[in-house]
Amino acid sequence: MLSTRYTSTFKKLKKQKRLGFCPFAILGDSTEEECIKRVTAYINAGADMLELGIPFSDPIADGPIVAQASQRALDAGITTKKCITLIKKIRTATTVPIGILCYANSVHAYGIESFYKDIAKAGADSVLIADCPPEELAPFYNSAHKNGIHCICIVTQDTDRKRLKIIEKFATGFLYVVSTLGVTGTRTALNPKIADTIKFLKKSTTLPLSIGFGLSSKEHLCAIQKAGADCGIVGSYLVKRGSAELPAILDKLDIKPLD
Amino acid sequence: MNTTYIDIIAEVKLKSPSHGSFKIPNLKKLIISYEDGGANMISVITDKERFGGSLDLLKKVRELTSLPILRKDFLSTKKDMDETLEAGATCVLVIARDHTHNKTLELTKYALSIGLEVLVELHNKKDFSLINKLPKEAKIGINNRDLVTLKTDSNFAISFLDKIPDDRYIVAESGFSKPEELATYSKKINAALIGSSLLTSSNPAKLLSQLKKTALAKELTFARNQQRISYFGEYGGQFIPELLIKPLQEVEFAFNKFKNDKAFINKLNVLLDTYAGRPTPLYKAENLSRELKFNLYLKREDLLHGGAHKTNNTLGQGLLADAMGKKELIAETGAGQHGVAVAMIGALLKKKVKIFMGARDIERQHLNVQRMKLYGAEVVSVTSGSKTLKDAINEALRYYSANSKNTFYIFGTAAGPHPFPTIVRHFQSIIGTESREQILNETKQLPTIVCACVGGGSNAIGIFSAFINDETVKLIGVEAAGGASLTNGTPAILHGSRSYCLQDSNGSISESQSISAGLDYPGVGPEHSKLKDIKRVIYTTATDAQALYAFKKLSKDEGIIPALESSHALAYVLSLKGKLPRTATVIVNLSGRGDKDLTTVEKYI
Ligand SMILES: Cc1ncc(COP(=O)(O)O)c(C=O)c1O
Numbered sequence: 001m002l003s004t005r006y007t008s009t010f011k012k013l014k015k016q017k018r019l020g021f022c023p024f025a026i027l028g029d030s031t032e033e034e035c036i037k038r039v040t041a042y043i044n045a046g047a048d049m050l051e052l053g054i055p056f057s058d059p060i061a062d063g064p065i066v067a068q069a070s071q072r073a074l075d076a077g078i079t080t081k082k083c084i085t086l087i088k089k090i091r092t093a094t095t096v097p098i099g100i101l102c103y104a105n106s107v108h109a110y111g112i113e114s115f116y117k118d119i120a121k122a123g124a125d126s127v128l129i130a131d132c133p134p135e136e137l138a139p140f141y142n143s144a145h146k147n148g149i150h151c152i153c154i155v156t157q158d159t160d161r162k163r164l165k166i167i168e169k170f171a172t173g174f175l176y177v178v179s180t181l182g183v184t185g186t187r188t189a190l191n192p193k194i195a196d197t198i199k200f201l202k203k204s205t206t207l208p209l210s211i212g213f214g215l216s217s218k219e220h221l222c223a224i225q226k227a228g229a230d231c232g233i234v235g236s237y238l239v240k241r242g243s244a245e246l247p248a249i250l251d252k253l254d255i256k257p258l259d
Numbered sequence: 260m261n262t263t264y265i266d267i268i269a270e271v272k273l274k275s276p277s278h279g280s281f282k283i284p285n286l287k288k289l290i291i292s293y294e295d296g297g298a299n300m301i302s303v304i305t306d307k308e309r310f311g312g313s314l315d316l317l318k319k320v321r322e323l324t325s326l327p328i329l330r331k332d333f334l335s336t337k338k339d340m341d342e343t344l345e346a347g348a349t350c351v352l353v354i355a356r357d358h359t360h361n362k363t364l365e366l367t368k369y370a371l372s373i374g375l376e377v378l379v380e381l382h383n384k385k386d387f388s389l390i391n392k393l394p395k396e397a398k399i400g401i402n403n404r405d406l407v408t409l410k411t412d413s414n415f416a417i418s419f420l421d422k423i424p425d426d427r428y429i430v431a432e433s434g435f436s437k438p439e440e441l442a443t444y445s446k447k448i449n450a451a452l453i454g455s456s457l458l459t460s461s462n463p464a465k466l467l468s469q470l471k472k473t474a475l476a477k478e479l480t481f482a483r484n485q486q487r488i489s490y491f492g493e494y495g496g497q498f499i500p501e502l503l504i505k506p507l508q509e510v511e512f513a514f515n516k517f518k519n520d521k522a523f524i525n526k527l528n529v530l531l532d533t534y535a536g537r538p539t540p541l542y543k544a545e546n547l548s549r550e551l552k553f554n555l556y557l558k559r560e561d562l563l564h565g566g567a568h569k570t571n572n573t574l575g576q577g578l579l580a581d582a583m584g585k586k587e588l589i590a591e592t593g594a595g596q597h598g599v600a601v602a603m604i605g606a607l608l609k610k611k612v613k614i615f616m617g618a619r620d621i622e623r624q625h626l627n628v629q630r631m632k633l634y635g636a637e638v639v640s641v642t643s644g645s646k647t648l649k650d651a652i653n654e655a656l657r658y659y660s661a662n663s664k665n666t667f668y669i670f671g672t673a674a675g676p677h678p679f680p681t682i683v684r685h686f687q688s689i690i691g692t693e694s695r696e697q698i699l700n701e702t703k704q705l706p707t708i709v710c711a712c713v714g715g716g717s718n719a720i721g722i723f724s725a726f727i728n729d730e731t732v733k734l735i736g737v738e739a740a741g742g743a744s745l746t747n748g749t750p751a752i753l754h755g756s757r758s759y760c761l762q763d764s765n766g767s768i769s770e771s772q773s774i775s776a777g778l779d780y781p782g783v784g785p786e787h788s789k790l791k792d793i794k795r796v797i798y799t800t801a802t803d804a805q806a807l808y809a810f811k812k813l814s815k816d817e818g819i820i821p822a823l824e825s826s827h828a829l830a831y832v833l834s835l836k837g838k839l840p841r842t843a844t845v846i847v848n849l850s851g852r853g854d855k856d857l858t859t860v861e862k863y864i
Contacts, residue, residue, distance in 0.1 A: 057767040058649060058753060060656045061500045067643055079765040104498050105752040109766025131498045131752070135489075154501040163504075165295070181502060182661030 003125040003148050005097035006173040009048055010208040010230055017257040019221060020048040020231030022210060023238050023250070024101070026069040027052050027086050028078030035073075035086060037243040043094045045250035050090070051128075051212075051233055054083045054102040061130040063185030065236040080110045084122045091123030099126040099152060099173075107140065116143040126150035126173050137170050152176050157197045164204055174208040174231065177201065179215065179224075186236045187214035195227040202228050221255050265441070265474045266299035267467055268329060268430065270454035271320060273311035280311065281458040289463065290323040296467025300350065302329040302452055314346045321347030325508065327488055329378060333357060340370045345519065349488045350376035352400070355386040363389060367397050372728050374681070376488075378430055387419055390427070394793070396492055399423060401448075402432040420447045438473035445474040489677030492792060494785035497677045499755045503656070506663035511678040513583045518685060523582060530574050534607070535564040537571075537689065541697035541846070546816045551836045553843040556706070557819070558694050558722060560850050567822060567851030568690060568718045569600035573669055575686030577604035580667030587611040587666045591655045593620055593648030593714075594776030594824075595627025596851060597671030602636035604669075612636035615655040617647040624776060627855060645770045648780050652754050672715025673784035676755025680784050687721025694846055695725040702844055708835075710735040711848035712827040713745065713798065714777045716784035718850035727795060734796040736787065737827045739778035739806070742771030745791050745798040748781070758785040774803040774859060775823035777851075801830040807863055809833055810853060822851030823859065 013020045023042040028035055042050060055070035055078055062070070087098060100119060107115045107129065119127065127149055132140060137151060144151050150173035155164065157180075167175075177198065180191040194211065201209055211224045212233030221232045234253065241249055271289065274280035283289055293301060301324060303317040304310040317330055330348040334340070335358065343351045351370050355363045363379065370377045371394060380400035381387055390399065401419065423429060431444055432452040441451055453470060460466045489497050497507065517523040531537040539559045548555045560568040573590075580588055588610045592598030598614040605612035614631055618640045621628055631638050644650035652675070659668045670679040673687070698706050709726050711719035713736040726732045738746055744759045751760035753768055761769040761781035773779045790796040801809075809829035814820045821829060828847050835845070853860075 057644065058653050060653050060754070061502075061660070063657070064643065071644065074767060081765075103752075105762070105766045105768075108750075108752050108757075109762065109764070130500055131755070133497065133499065133501050133504050135497050135504070156502050158502070158505050162294075167501075169297070178502065181663075183657045 001148055002145065002150055002172060003097070005095075005125050006049070006150065006208070009097055010174065013048060013230060017259075019225040019229060019255060020210070021046065021221075021253070022049045022051055022099075022231050022233040023047050024051040024053065024233060024235035026055055026066060026073050026239060027083040028055060028073035028076060029069040029239070030072045031076050032078070032082065032086060034243055036089065038246060039090050040093065041243055041246040041250060043096070045247065045254075047096060048231065049097040049099065050094070051099045051101050051235070052087065052090070054080055054100060054106050056103040056106050059103060059130070061183055063183040063236060065186070065240045066184045069239050080106050080115070084118050087119060087124055088122040097125040098123060099128060100124050101128050101130060104129050104132045104136070112139055113143045116147040116149050120147040120149050124149065126152045128152035128154070128176055134166050134170050141170050154178055155201065157181070157191070157193045161204060168205060168207070171207060174210045175201065175205065176233070177209050177211045177229070178213040179211050180213055182213075184213055184235050186216040186240070188216070190214070190220045190223050194224060198224065198227040198229055218253055218255055221253060225255065225258060264471050265444075265448060266450035267297065267471050268300040268302050268450055268452040269293040269296070269298040269457055269463070269467060270302040270304065270452060271316070272304040272454060272458070273316070275455065276309050278455050281455075283458070286319060287323055290320060292462075292464040293457070293467065294324060294326065296464035297471055298326060298467060299450065300327040300329055302331055302454070303348070305330055305332045314342065317346050317348060325512075327376070335362075335366070337366070337369050340366065340373060340375060343370075344373055344375055347515070348375070350378055350398075352378050352380060354380045355389055356380075356382045360389050360392070364392060367393060369728060371396055380432065381419075387422065390423060395426060398428045398430050400430045400432050400452075420444075438469055441470055442473045448474075491680070491786040492789035494750070494758045494788040495677055495680060495756045496785075497755060498752050498757065499656070499676045500660055502660045503663070503676070506659070507676060507678065509583070510579070510667070510682075513579055514678055514682050514685075517579060517582050523578065527575060527578055530578075531571070531689070535570045535574060536562060538693045539563055541694055541701070543701075544817050547813070550816070551833070552841055553707075553835070553839040553845060554702070555832065556698065556844060556846045557849045558690060558846055560690060560718065560848060561819070561821065561825070561852035565596075565600045565603055566854065567596045567600070568687060568721060568848075569597045569671065569851075570603070571689055571721070572671070572683050572686045572717060573597070573600040573604045576667070576669040576682065577601070577608050577610075579682075580610070580669070581608050583667065585610075585665060585667040587613065587662070588669055589613045589615065589655055589658060589666055590669045590671055591615045591648065591651040592627075592671065593617070593651065593779055594855065595620070595624040595631065596777060596855070598636070598638070599627050599630045599634070601669050602631040602634035605636060606634045613639055613658070615639050615641055615651040615658070617645070617651050618642045619646040620648065620651070620776060623859070624855070626858075647770070648776075649754070649768060649782070656754070672717040673720045673786060674715040674754065674756065674758065674782055680756065680786055683717050683784075684720045684724060684786065687717050688724040690718065690721040690848060691723060691725030694722055698844065698846060704844075705729050705732050706846045707839065707843040708733045708735060708845040709848075710737065710828045710832055710845065712736075712778060712824045712850060713738050713783060713787060714742070714780050714824060715782070716787045718848050720784060720786055722846070722848040723790070723796060734790075735831060736796050736798045737831045738798060738800045739771070739773035739775055739827055740800040740802040741773040742778050742780055743800045744781060744783040745787060746800050748783075750788070751782075753782045756785045758788045759783055759791070774863070775806060775827065775856075777822070777824040778827065799831060801827040803863075805830040807860065810856070810860060814853075819849070820853035821849055822853045823856045825850045826853070
């Protein structure tokens with residue numbers, strides 16, 4: 001059976017009229033210890049769910065901040081196997097949903113079936129493969145669902161009804177809505193199209209909407225909250241800080257429920 | 260438990276002998292309902308007499324959907340296969356009972372070689388004795404309707420299902436109308452072809468999705484799950500972020516439209532001839548032939564404008580970009596050869612050009628950087644990762660995902676995500692077409708060996724493509740020993756496709772190491788991976804030292820300075836000295852000229 005953590009978390013958020021907060025970290029950045037400190041800061045700041053990235057040598061969907069974090073972690077000797085051990089450790093510290101972000105070759109090299117089996121055992125709830133559109137998802141999807149893991153799919157401002165139908169054949173848990181064209185990274189301004197994208201999606205799907213890519217301030221989070229998003233994923237803006245300065249930064253991102 | 264449901268091939272036919280005519284008031288609506296119901300492929304019967312079809316019907320369907328299309332008809336010649344591909348089908352039916360075994364095999368292999376998928380339909384015991392001879396890529400069709408008596412007998416088919424090897428993709432054809440009937444096949448087949456019951460249903464989409472959910476598919480390996488046009492056997496695909504799906508679908512659509520468009524072809528041919536200098540000569544290297552004791556011919560792509568075969572591809576893709584109304588061209592480059600060829604075409608077509616190049620390569624290939632700048636291109640220095648070609652591709656893909664509306668990405672080799680491997684092969688195949696004609700004119704027979712160097716694989720696939728069906732011709736691909744993805748690698752997913760690749764046990768892509776920047780790439784095009792596995796091409800390697808030796812040898816003995824890349828192919832051929840009959844002919848694709856390499860070579864001498 002698929003993990004139920006997302007359903008209950010999004011239900012709770014809806015009841016509290018709160019925007020979910022989902023911080024992102026690269027596993028093993030810059031070392032395994034440093035990564036645990038970072039994620040602990042996230043949990044202490046009240047993260048509603050986590051996105052954790054498995055480093056890959058050629059991350060084509062990532063901008064410089066996350067790409068460099070991945071390289072740092074790889075240079076420090078992280079492997080997919082060690083990432084899974086880290087996830088297990090993080091799971092002992094929290095009950096919030098844990099999503100994995102990775103690239104197809106990491107899963108392929110590990111062995112598709114064993115990958116999903118092992119991350120399920122470690123306590124993860126979902127996997128988003130950044131370079132795996134629905135066209136290529138079938139073999140991954142089969143192993144994921146066999147092991148109770150959600151396949152998270154990406155939608156963009158270009159996703160129309162027809163494409164959404166294709167995506168929905170695989171997507172469960174939530175939809176990852178990329179706020180802008182391009183790669184991960186901080187942005188000064190939020191893409192103004194995001195409000196329309198959210199509006200269209202709310203009409204067309206029952207899946208919760210988590211917005212990611214470029215969210216870099218409290219204002220950005222407030223804006224997507226107003227537009228109707230269920231959760232905001234903050235990556236590069238946090239990844240570029242050391243774990244020591246994180247609590248202060250996270251404090252500033254705290255936003256109020258809608259009245 | 261495997262939860263893959265069977266694939267449904269939904270059929271379009273205007274009438275059938277058993278049913279009479281079908282009412283299709285709105286073809287577009289029907290196709291949309293097939294898509295909505297989750298059809299994996301559309302089958303179109305083009306036989307006129309009994310089924311009222313035509314190739315025009317297939318072409319109409321092609322315009323309405325991007326799903327794979329199966330052409331069903333009573334076909335018997337290679338020309339039929341060409342015509343099928345041209346009409347836009349992706350798969351073709353070959354009915355074993357209509358031919359001798361040899362003929363069935365010949366048609367199947369031919370269709371596969373031109374890029375069609377093949378469904379071989381088997382009826383009786385005699386047909387079934389073919390199974391182990393059929394190429395593994397061929398799908399097996401079990402027809403439980405006897406086309407002569409028109410009776411369906413599903414027990415016959417079921418009795419044979421267990422005898423088919425596990426790795427074959429099995430399609431159950433005709434005879435189902437109800438979910439219960441299909442359920443009896445659960446886990447024994449991969450796909451079912453459904454015709455009449457969908458065509459007479461008031462809600463085809465609903466029926467289709469119900470049918471799909473009644474039967475689990477037979478389990479196949481990763482590879483055999485992939486039955487799409489973007490795959491070469493188990494290699495290829497479209498492993499890219501969702502943001503790039505739409506732009507690449509647009510490129511694929513435009514390519515399919517313009518590759519057969521008369522005006523487009525004319526424009527390209529005029530430029531190939533008058534701007535780039537095609538056809539390039541096939542030169543008999545007399546001095547070396549005497550020494551090697553066989554006949555050595557060089558396909559002179561080094562004489563092409565720009566100094567390498569790259570111009571064939573950049574002219575083709577450049578015109579495609581122009582036809583799509585794109586204002587900006589981008590590209591990756593390693594040695595700078597592809598970057599130069601794109602910058603050149605950018606100048607010709609008046610486009611803005613951005614070339615992504617690793618910071619380390621910018622240092623190594625200064626002359627080419629200056630050439631690109633002279634043509635008016637911007638050279639973007641890539642400082643991420645290993646600062647070489649693979650990182651330049653990463654950066655170009657990143658830029659493309661933010662700027663695809665106005666930008667066309669001219670991929671430089673027959674690798675990357677679908678449709679690039681297919682597009683690049685198409686534009687480079689002129690090397691093979693010319694070579695084959697030239698050698699037949701000159702020697703009145705096919706060559707013994709055709710040899711090319713392999714970086715990403717574009718010059719190699721370009722010359723091989725014309726000879727792949729000539730079973731007597733040996734094809735040899737030569738990799739740089741320090742970048743030998745096919746020889747030393749394992750399948751990985753890099754830059755949008757699954758193919759052999761140099762990687763560590765964690766799946767991190769390794770850095771390659773070669774004196775020749777154009778072969779310094781840890782990946783390779785997916786079609787080569789398939790050709791390696793089916794053993795149609797033999798891949799081998801040459802070391803830096805062997806390539807340098809060949810570089811100097813051709814310069815001294817023939818007065819031709821070859822590119823260091825091409826020198827790898829020459830190095831292999833030099834090693835054949837005295838090992839072939841005197842009458843043997845060997846063609847080497849001399850993919851580029853070596854002026855660009857003089858500073859590198861100087862350092863080593
Ligand atoms: C002259 C020449 N030959 C061969 C290659 C290798 O590429 P491919 O394998 O795509 O032909 C290059 C690449 O830069 C080249 O410049």
